[in-house]
Amino acid sequence: MVLIHLQDIQFDVKDRTLFTIDNLSIHQGNRIGLVGRNGSGKTSLLHLLAKEAAPSAGTVITHSSVSLLPQLKPKTAAKSGGEISQAVIDEALSRETDVLLADEPTTHLDTGNVEKLEQQLRQRREAMIIVSHDRAFLDALCTQIWEIEDGSVHVYPGNYTDYEQQKEKARNHREKEYEKYLKTKKHLEEAIRQKEQKAHKAVKKPKNTSKSEAKITGAKPYFAKKQKKLNQDVKSIQTRLEQLEEVEKIKELPPVKMQVVQEESLQNRTIIRGEKVRGYAGSRLLWEEFDFSIAGGDKVALIGRNGSGKTTFLRRILDEAEGIHVAPPVSIGYFSQMLEVLDVQRSILDNVRSTSSQEQTLIRTVLGRLGFFQDDVFKPVAVLSGGERVKAALAKLFVSDVNVLLLDEPTNYLDINALEALESLFTGYSGTVLFVSHDRRFLENTTTRIFAIDNKSIHTFEGSYQAYLHAEPDQEHEPLEDELLKVETNISDVLSRLSMKPSAELDEEFQRLLRQKKELKKQLEEKVKHEY
Incomplete structure (x- = not known):
């Protein structure tokens, strides 16, 4: 069942078109993650679906009730950002609706409350569109990803990880297409070069052709025809080269290695x-x-x-x-x-x-x-x-x-x-x-x-x-082992401080810790012997 349908949408901000949508629908049971760069229009699209904003062109047809959980939370001095976010979420989820629009609902929530929200949303029946930068959250909830990119909305089936894999597959395909384009372009350019060389040589009478042979075969007309044919071939290949669809190289991000002081x-x-x-x-x-x-x-x-x-x-x-x-x-x-x-x-x-x-x-x-x-x-x-x-x-x-x-x-x-x-x-x-x-x-x-x-x-x-x-809960440790670990940590700490600012007091502390470590190891060895 179609709950919201978008037809021939254009959404402008001032003199700039933020995005366009030809034909897109939200169906009952959809769990959609909406992603895109900051400023691409994610919040604007939610406001459009909630009828809180109007398109510059096109039609939004709604057959359902819609609830919007906004990104900007009300500010109060008495509560933290997480407490405010949780209160707004609880109030929004208390209402029954056919379509829930959630704009960055995990902002300010701690991990425990994010996981709690995941459980709450899993149990709900309404269709959802969720804007979130939390990739694990999108993985847990979404069955479809909408990406706003270059002013268009692209639809990908599956959760966020599935979307990443599809994007990577498309990237690999484009890289192969680019390599194929370069290979074809190089082949055509080389063919043009060779044909041009042959055409240039075609005007010259071969050295091993005698005057009598040239008189019989008509050397000049023959080589003139050959040159004309080669020039025609060059033009034909140039046309193919001009018609070759260009594939742009994917921009590789350069590695970043920052020099850190000291x-x-x-x-x-x-x-x-x-x-x-x-x-x-x-x-x-x-x-x-x-x-x-x-x-x-x-x-x-x-x-x-x-x-x-x-x-x-x-x-x-x-x-x-x-x-x-x-x-x-x-x-x-x-x-x-x-x-x-x-x-x-x-x-x-x-x-x-x-x-x-x-x-x-x-x-x-x-x-x-x-x-x-x-x-x-x-x-x-x-x-x-x-x-x-x-x-x-x-x-x-x-x-x-x-x-x-x-x-x-x-x-x-x-x-x-x-x-x-x-x-x-x-x-x-x-x-x-x-x-x-x-x-x-x-x-x-x-x-x-x-x-x-x-x-x-x-x-x-x-x-x-x-x-x-995935770590196991802490088991009860042998007290001597705990003490030895503490001493070894202190030794590392003192060594570090000695290397930065040597002093007699630190050196004395280092020697004392070494003696303590030796004594603890001895006690542990004796205890192991006694147990066996």
Whole structure:
């Protein structure tokens, strides 16, 4: 059953056509994921379907009730972004409707509430169109993907992973078509070259032709005819070459390798450590005392429910609060949703260059990765959308003269293309990153360590997010083994500090830890012998 039908649609914004749709329908039971770059028209299409906006041309025929869950949530001082989002979602889902339109419903939700929303939506009967940058969310719910690209809406069956595979297959096909085009073009150009050479030679009498033979065969007319025939062949091949349908080469993104200040002196060494760090929000305890260390090059994800203290943890490090020790060569860049790093009166390029000693080529490459091409970089920040400002702020931080990035929810308001670009920047960044994100696919693709805040405690996990999800619950450890692990961690920490700033006190501490390690190993060996 057709619930909404779109016919000959054109949607304009000012003097620009945002998208066109020839013929498209939403049927009962459809679960559609709507994707596209920031500014491509996803929210506008939802407003069109909800009859909150009118097309510039064409017809929207609706045979159903429609409910829109908007992207922009109401702001109140008393509640967090996650709490506000959850309240709006609960209110929207309390209404019965035939078509649910959800615009970035997972924004500000923690992972637990995203998974809860997945379960709620799975159990509902209405057709859905969901705009989301959360690829795992789209995978869990969608049976069809609509992509707005180059002003048109393209339909792909399956979930987001199926869509990715279809796009990759199309890309591979286009690459083969490009190779075929180049091969054919080269063959025709070579054929023209050879024919032209033969035509040039055809006017000359062969050296082994005698005067009597030439008189009998009529050499000049013969070679003139031959030249004419060859010239005709050249024109024929040139026509084929001109009619050859050109296939454009797919643009390959250049690899991004950023030079990080003090990179060699920090790599794989403890650069930030915390001793008995406790978190509070006013008088409310967020987490109990916690010891930790972060090494140069770590990509640490800080996860936990909304209100658990993730932002507070980042701010404690940024402020070098009590119990936090930061190595002297460390320089920190901080990203928050307030985007304080941007001067809205200056251009994107000026903002990014103002704190960077990187080469212009690298700066433009990073900006290009995040969707700012050619003259886009000269736009003043004041005219950018929220998502574009986030990308500009991230570009500025990644190329700035810092070596540690603290990123508080950098994935909010980014489209999927920008998320994948940010993942690529993580890969090419040799500095250290501690970041907060609820995007599960992003966590899977970027994380090397996990700090998880749960039940007023912070637990650390060495490994990827996938490994963390599938890890067995902690078994009871041998106390001596736990103590030995702690001592070995302290030895690594002291060694790192000795290499940065030697002192007699640190050297004495190092020797004491070595003796302690030796004694603990001896005790463990004796215990094993006794047990056997």
